[in-house]
Amino acid sequence: MSEHPLELSTRIIDSGVADTPPNRITEELSELADGVAIVESFSHVVLVDTGDGIVAFDSSSAKTGPRVVESMRSWTDAPVNTLVYTHGHMDHVGGSRDFAADAAANDRPTPRVLGHERVVPRFERYEATNGYNQVINLRQFGGAARTVAAAAERPFIPSRTLRPDTTYDTRLTERIGDLEFEFNACLGETDDHTWTWIPERKMISAGDQFIWNFPNCGNPQKVQRYPLEWARSLRDMADRDVELFVPAHGLPIAGHERIRRCLLTVATTLETLVEQVVTAMNAGAQLDEIVHGVSVPDETLRLPYLRPMYDEPEFVIRNIWRLYGGWWDGNPARLKPPADAAVGAEIAALAGGVDTLVARAVELSVAGDHRLACQVIEYAAAAEPESHAVHDARATIYSARRAVETSLMAKGIFRSATADSEFAVSGEAPEVKMVLSIGEA
Template sequence: MSEILARSAHYIDNGVYEGAGLINRPTTELSEVGDGVALIEAFSHVVALKSGDGLVLFDTSLDAFAGGVLTSLRKWSDEPVTHICYTHGHADHVGGTGAILCEACDKGHTRPQVVAHENVSPRFRRYELTNGYNFTINARQFAPASELKMGGGGNGNAGGTPQPRRFGPDPWVDPDTTFRDAMTLRAGDLTFQLNHAIGETDDHLWAWIPEHKAICSGDFVTWVFPNAGNPQKVQRYPLEWAKALRDMAAKEPELLLPAHGLPIEGKARIATVLDTIATALETLVHQALEMMNNGARFDDVLHNVKLPGHFIDKPYLKPVYDEPEFILHNVWRLYGGWYDGNPSRLKPAPDAMLAQEIVALAGGVAPVIARAQALAQTGEDADMRLACHLVEAAALAEPDNRDAHVARAQIYGARRKAELSLMSKGIFGWAERESTKKAGDS
């Protein structure tokens, strides 16, 4: 058993968690995990299989990682790449394709065929339409290393000339071959049964390779709590995600190759992981739907649906990226629309106007700031949530008030440090830096 598979088995079998850094390791190092099967650890992994007629790749990681990926791949095999399969169209899964195509051209190899679900190209067009928005939200989510991780230039260069903000590779490499529900790809001696399923995205595929009894799962398995609730991204599908995991389990795989985290070996071990992740998602959805069907507002759902702790205790379900609370937002949006049941928010007043009214009722901005600081000092989650509401109101009511921004930076900074998920840390950190700058400029 390779080191990476042994590490995976140790964590799963013994319930050991030693931190995200030992599970998701963007080193571009290659590990052979089967006869002719390799996994290259990058921002998103690249899975490579020797087909007897060249190499078949699943995903290509970010463009910033493409050089390291190719170096490791070529130490393992000098065979040409014949096919690239996108598990889905996120930038960290497709960004390196251009470099691989250039390598094929430089070596005089036939251009690799790119295979994906039919919704991948429409996704790329949507990214082009919303380039600035996606650059901004990814800078917020992944700050301060967003330029490296999301590809593209920053806001300037060494000469001081402003550069356009670019989200994703330039250009996006569209698939040559697409499918809708399922497709069988034959390459050399290997069969790849490509299956469409929705979960994190609407353009996702997972692959069954019967000759290796292996599954390429893409982002359906990521060794963090499923990214089914990202607060800044489009709709996710948690119940359908669970179904995909159960469909994978029905194949009784002996090797599971995810796009993030560690590969998993062993039929029983894989079955347990897939079932546990699926059950966690189903539990959240069914609890939320029960409350919705009984007439609850979203506020009731958000603060009363809880996932049992034995799920979060698993080393492959830690909420260090997304978290269960955020998934409830997507459940409500999917089944109930955007109205949350509070009639005051159907056609609300501007945030700043409401904040000014709160400050006026409190007798000025100073007592609002003082109350926010007092709540934040307890460190309790409920108090921290309320403190954020109050300090946000203070800053909105008087946007040039230095004291308000000093307090806002302090409170969001404390909130950031207390959070586990990258998404929460990113958004609270963004607010902290925003007010730190405004307090310094005042």
């Protein structure tokens, strides 16, 4: 049995040192309080015994759902009364079919599914953009996007995923068994998020509003995220008389002051980042100036629950710009730009040929100027997209860049670029290692 999650989180937060990953996928169940347990999975499943059945928060993914149910049944034989979706991401809802199967196997009704009213439109959007979601998930974990054609035929939403049958708009309070549950809607990583206050347990189920990493508020491949509303939800949580705080990724946290300190630090970090970006926008700065001029202090990013190992501030800055300023970055040449192939061909002609660009890109990469190296090799690839020599260099350059990145988002996309070039040379898709532990890419 691994170290108890509450003991581990207390040690990490109080020492300020994360000497072991706080995001664990053990499939083990730990009891957090009387009648409260967590199965650490991807994502976690939080179980609350109401005296009249179990309320489960999230169901984990389609791959991990069976083991979650198995761990739950090692703890209790009680029926699952309600399955709460903290939001509609597939790693939170995909295992719902296993909860349904468990109920059927025990001749019980399928659990009621409760979620925000925007969960169902999210599922509908996923169905409409099925192929795109297959592409971005393959890319996020470093796969060759060129090979996605077959994967795009598979359904992104796992078969038999349960849809919510109880939805709400802003807030819903229900008494289930012996406990009151206050379900609160909030914006943040998603527009369909629910965090839940259980006053008799002095407990909050937070979903992904706290993930033991820099907030996932800038994912470059996903739809709009909401930093100020995210911060507001954290402040709302901190104002409760909470003693047990349980996120869907990362460790649960015990103790009111410890919980409050963590939540308010993350809230302040998001608020400050928004203030800096909007102030620069109001002064007429373009996106390029803001991306390279606004930052989060290093000491903040060293906190064990704010490290940029999944998302990172640079991506959040771009998301803030998109939220307040639209898609155009302020550079007039990029309002209606030429095709990448035309730019690549022109740059290659000016440089004296693609070979010159490749040589310079490699030189820049060796010198550690990875941003410029990648841009130069992209000019070469745009000019001669079928060149094996270009793709050999491109694969090497992006592999070097991935090695110095911290966030899973950046590592995955740069590994995908490497994989695409390897596929262009060999015709064989490299194996993709799915990284399930957030921040370990």
